[in-house]
Amino acid sequence: MEKRVSTYGKRLYSPPANKSKSKFALAGIQANFKTFMFDSQGERIKVGKVHLDIIND
Numbered sequence: 001m002e003k004r005v006s007t008y009g010k011r012l013y014s015p016p017a018n019k020s021k022s023k024f025a026l027a028g029i030q031a032n033f034k035t036f037m038f039d040s041q042g043e044r045i046k047v048g049k050v051h052l053d054i055i056n057d
Contacts, residue, residue, distance in 0.1 A: 002015075009038075017031075030051045030053055
């Protein structure tokens with residue numbers, strides 16, 4: 001699955017990926033969500049980032 005960008009470019013979803021080398025990925029797999037705003041020149045600025053741990057039962 002590819003990264004998904006919202007219609008207006010303000011949100012980005014990255015599908016679950018192996019993050020086994022990250023000390024923050026408690027389950028070893030994470031999906032990521034990023035939020036952006038635009039400045040007066042139309043440049044995208046990241047204002048938020050969330051990591052979601054994926055656990056397989």
